[in-house]
Amino acid sequence: xxxxxxLGFVFTLTCCLVKAAPLQMExxxxxxxxxHGVHEDLSENYHGDICNISFIVGSKGIAVIDTGGSLxxxxxxxEAIRKVSSLPILYVIxxxxxxxxxxxxxxxxxxxxxxxxxxxxxxxxxxRRENYLRINQQxxxxxxxxxxIVKPSALVKGTLKLELGDRTLLLTSYPTAHTNTDLTVxxxxxxxxxxxxxxxxxxxxxxxxxxxxxxxVINELKVHEAENAIPGHSSILKDSNWKQQLNNEERYLWxxxxxxxxxxKKGEVMEKAMSTAAASERSYWQLFDIxxxxxxxxxxxxxxxx
Amino acid sequence: MFKRTLLxxxxxxxxxxxxxxxxxxxxxxxVVRESFFGDRPMAEAxxxxxxxxxxxxxxxxxxxxxxxDQTQADAxxxxxxxxxxxxxxxxxxxxxxLTDKLGKFKLSxxxxxxxxxxxxxxxxxxxxxxxxxxxxxxxAGGCGGTVDGDEKEIRAAAGKIKLNVESPVKLGEATQTxxxxxxxxxxxxxxxxxxxxxxxxxYIQKAAFTYNNEKVMDVDIGVGTSEDPYFRFNFTPKAPGVxxxxxxxxxxxxxxxxxxVR
Numbered sequence: 001x002x003x004x005x006x007l008g009f010v011f012t013l014t015c016c017l018v019k020a021a022p023l024q025m026e027x028x029x030x031x032x033x034x035x036h037g038v039h040e041d042l043s044e045n046y047h048g049d050i051c052n053i054s055f056i057v058g059s060k061g062i063a064v065i066d067t068g069g070s071l072x073x074x075x076x077x078x079e080a081i082r083k084v085s086s087l088p089i090l091y092v093i094x095x096x097x098x099x100x101x102x103x104x105x106x107x108x109x110x111x112x113x114x115x116x117x118x119x120x121x122x123x124x125x126x127x128r129r130e131n132y133l134r135i136n137q138q139x140x141x142x143x144x145x146x147x148x149i150v151k152p153s154a155l156v157k158g159t160l161k162l163e164l165g166d167r168t169l170l171l172t173s174y175p176t177a178h179t180n181t182d183l184t185v186x187x188x189x190x191x192x193x194x195x196x197x198x199x200x201x202x203x204x205x206x207x208x209x210x211x212x213x214x215x216x217v218i219n220e221l222k223v224h225e226a227e228n229a230i231p232g233h234s235s236i237l238k239d240s241n242w243k244q245q246l247n248n249e250e251r252y253l254w255x256x257x258x259x260x261x262x263x264x265k266k267g268e269v270m271e272k273a274m275s276t277a278a279a280s281e282r283s284y285w286q287l288f289d290i291x292x293x294x295x296x297x298x299x300x301x302x303x304x305x306x
Numbered sequence: 307m308f309k310r311t312l313l314x315x316x317x318x319x320x321x322x323x324x325x326x327x328x329x330x331x332x333x334x335x336x337v338v339r340e341s342f343f344g345d346r347p348m349a350e351a352x353x354x355x356x357x358x359x360x361x362x363x364x365x366x367x368x369x370x371x372x373x374x375d376q377t378q379a380d381a382x383x384x385x386x387x388x389x390x391x392x393x394x395x396x397x398x399x400x401x402x403x404l405t406d407k408l409g410k411f412k413l414s415x416x417x418x419x420x421x422x423x424x425x426x427x428x429x430x431x432x433x434x435x436x437x438x439x440x441x442x443x444x445x446a447g448g449c450g451g452t453v454d455g456d457e458k459e460i461r462a463a464a465g466k467i468k469l470n471v472e473s474p475v476k477l478g479e480a481t482q483t484x485x486x487x488x489x490x491x492x493x494x495x496x497x498x499x500x501x502x503x504x505x506x507x508x509y510i511q512k513a514a515f516t517y518n519n520e521k522v523m524d525v526d527i528g529v530g531t532s533e534d535p536y537f538r539f540n541f542t543p544k545a546p547g548v549x550x551x552x553x554x555x556x557x558x559x560x561x562x563x564x565x566x567v568r
Contacts, residue, residue: 123499134421135446267470267484269414269538271369290363297363301416301534304468305488 020072022079023053026237030190031057033084035077036235037068039203039286042100046139049073051100051233054194055081056187058164061090064113065185065194066232067104069136071146074104089113091162093171094152095196095232097124097181098208099132105150116162117152118173118181125149156183174198177214178207186226193226193242201234201245204252204291211257211299218250252281256295260303270300330422330442334392342388342398343428343436351437354384354427362419362445367532370443371414372427378406384429384437387411391530393423395495399530407522409480413539416532418493419445463488464508465561469551475567480540485513487553487561493529510535512554517567518547543567 025033037050048069055064055077062085067074081089089111094102096118102125105115118124129149137144154160156173167189174182178197185194197206198217207214222243229242259277274296282288339348357371374384387402399417417425422444429437465487472482487510494507509529515522522541541549550564 126497126499131420131446267472269369270367270416274363294363297367297369301367301532301536304486304536305466305534 020075020079022083023068023073023076025055025080025084028190028192028237030187030192032187032190032192032230033057033080034230034237035068035080036237037100037233039233039235041287041290042139043290044139046100048100048103048136048140048143051098051197052230053077053104054230055084056164056167056169057085057087058167060163060165061088063091063093063162063164063169063185064089064108065093065230066095066101066196067092067107069100069103069147070140070144071104071106071148072143074107077104078107090164091116091154091169093117093162093169093183093185094121094181095183095185095194096179097121097128098179098197099128099136101196101232102149103132103136103144103147106146106148109150114154115150115152116154116156116160116171118183119155119157121155121181121183122151124179124181125151174217174220175213176210177217178205179209182209182217184221186224191225191227193221193224193229195221195229195231195242197232199229199231199242199246200249201231202286203233204285204288205249205295206291207253207295207298211253211295215250215253215257218246218253221246248284252278252285255281256292256299257303260296260300261306264300264304264306270296273300330424330444331393332424335424335426335440338390338392338397338426342390346434346436348428348436348438351384351427351429351439354387354429354437354439356425356427356439356441357414358425358441358443360442360444362443365419365421365445367416368419368443368445369414369416370425371412374404374411374429377410378404378408382431382435382437384411385432386430388426388428388430389415389417389530390426390428391417391419391423392426393421394418394530395420396493396529398528400528401526403524403526405521405523407517407520407541407543409540409542411539412480413537415538416536418530418532419443421446460490465489465553465555465559467551467553467561467563469549469563469565471549471565471567475543477546478542478544480542481567483539483541483549485515485535485537485539485551487513487535489534489555491529491531491533491535495529507556509556510553511556513537514552515541516550516552517541517543518545519550522549 023035025035033055035053040046040050053066092108092113093116156171160171162169170186172184256278263273274293277296353375355373362368389399390397425441427439468486470484489510492508496505498505510527513525546568548564552562
């Protein structure tokens with residue numbers, strides 16, 4: 001933990017220099033590199049670097065999976081890639097629309113990669129554009145300078161294969177779950193699945209889509225062949241048993257759904273449920289008090305219509 | 307055409323306000339106040355109070371409760387309450403027209419908030435005196451909306467009403483009533499990617515509540531009221547009867563529902 005703080009301090013110092021310091025990456029087998037963001041809420045204490053960011057090096061070129069929350073983080077990622085390989089960056093993939101995953105895209109425009117996302121991603125980006133730009137500017141200030149929305153040109157409807165030479169990535173899009181733009185990436189060579197935020201580890205799962213849709217996507221993922229998974233957020237990849245983590249997430253979502261349904265049946269008010277629903281899950285998750293309350297606020301009104 | 311220009315105006319206003327500080331901007335109120343009430347005098351209203359979060363978890367559905375600690379028998383009885391959100395592109399969120407059947411006015415609703423803002427309840431008496439109560443809420447992103455879904459299904463479901471009265475009812479006492487109406491409440495500010503313009507406004511604009519055919523409360527509803535408008539309020543039935551509601555959308559369609567109280 002202290003190393004993380006130290007690294008963060010070093011980044012802060014070097015941000016003032018012209019060239020971005022490379023992002024700290026964890027090198028996995030099979031030429032996969034992952035950066036772990038820190039668990040901060042998207043609010044005043046957010047610094048633009050909270051999600052997992054990855055790149056995969058194939059024999060012909062490189063694919064990037066999520067780019068972080070600002071142009072600056074994207075530039076640091078770019079530096080980290082160039083430390084490892086000079087192959088062309090062929091694809092920049094966004095696992096969904098959330099600002100912590102997409103605002104580094106602009107750092108790759110010069111490489112002219114193909115930007116790839118869920119078929120609904122361009123639409124979702126457009127709808128959220130003004131709000132995202134304003135609120136992220138407010139949160140990040142100067143550290144958000146130059147960040148912009150860069151939409152995908154290759155859209156995934158069902159599945160899409162991306163060739164990197166010696167390996168092929170299989171992208172799959174899902175119906176509304178965590179968001180309405182969720183996408184997974186499967187690398188056959190390493191049997192690794194990038195779940196985006198369909199799988200939360202440590203951090204409280206946040207619902208910006210459809211809790212019931214998400215539960216059915218979890219059922220699909222449970223039978224996925226991947227041996228390893230890289231979730232959208234995690235402090236370190238130490239637990240290879242990603243199916244167990246999927247079960248934990250499912251348990252939280254079911255507890256939340258059942259508690260809210262019980263609250264509605266009793267004729268309670270949403271404000272009360274915001275403090276009580278899924279309380280039994282509190283000790284298992286980070287940022288629980290903030291994210292769980294927000295989840296209740298987001299889904300209670302629609303569940304009143306079941 | 308006029309409407310389109312107006313909407314673009316709203317958006318430019320929003321863009322300009324980026325420059326303002328992150329916290330609720332008190333400078334907006336004089337402008338909003340003047341546009342709605344001109345130079346009419348306004349007194350503080352200690353008898354109007356709010357229950358609201360300091361920070362809203364979701365700008366799309368901010369829970370807000372208003373209470374007026376007086377009845378219609380009071381010399382300065384409030385007949386109308388204007389609910390305004392200073393920093394929303396369209397500040398007027400709802401107007402509540404009260405009657406003596408409500409007893410002491412107490413109403414919970416859910417509103418949209420685009421950014422940190424002061425919320426204002428302006429009460430108006432029968433002879434036109436104005437009273438003001440304010441509360442500050444920090445929030446983000448409730449107006450742009452993330453419209454999605456099948457248009458046919460949304461239209462088919464729009465207007466479905468749930469009306470519930472607390473039971474068993476205690477005649478002559480404050481009785482909790484919940485009204486919900488399914489509706490997307492499109493603001494007119496949401497982008498239409500096909501036309502490169504805006505998705506037209508589509509919202510419930512009025513709900514009129516009656517008890518045994520006598521007026522209980524009329525609400526003029528604006529797009530600052532959240533999707534699937536929600537009102538939970540007290541009214542005082544003196545005898546068994548039928549509570550009815552008639553809602554109207556901005557396209558002129560009417561929706562109604564009633565429930566027996568006994």
